[in-house]
Amino acid sequence: MSVGRSGLGQDARMAVNASVAKTVRAGLIGGLVGGVSIWVYEAIVWVGIQGQMPPAGIPRNATGLVFGKDVQEALGPFAYVLGTGIHFFFCFVWGALFAFLWPFFRARGYEATLVALIFAVIVWIAMHCAIALVSSDHPNYLDPNVVIGGMMSHLFYTVPLALVVKRQLSL
Secondary structure (H helix, E strand, C coil): CCCCHHHHHHHHHHHHHHHHHHHHHHHHHHHHHHHHHHHHHHHHHHHHHCCCCCCCHHHHHHHHHHHCHHHHHHHCCHHHHHHHHHHHHHHHHHHHHHHHHHHHHHHCCCCHHHHHHHHHHHHHHHHHHHHHHHCCCCCCCCCHHHHHHHHHHHHHHHHHHHHHHHHHHHC
């Protein structure tokens, strides 16, 4: 059997595609686990302990943050569907980004949870700057309680995300 130049190029493309697919898959699974974990945190802390919203308010919260409370109320039950879609869309995007970044940090000997702690801060800042740009109907992001609560919730997203990505990419 002879392998020509085009055969080697095809093999390299297939290897890259498999690697990219594995990375995306790890990011999506990690994003899903992180997205569910942050909602569990919010149910326990924001709903149960602090009483900030009813349990049903969690899925539609993203709708209110992006489009404002008036739109959230006007959408009725669709606000739950839209909010869930917005929430998990960003969970998957951040998850895929982390999965592509993780090999860089792994190669330098960093632990996934340490990277997750820093990633949580970056995600919180990026998401809340974006929310502040698209909507004026959001919490006061200069209030220390809002900042601490937001950082805590994002830790509950990024740490499970990082551990899942680390595991998936080591298989």
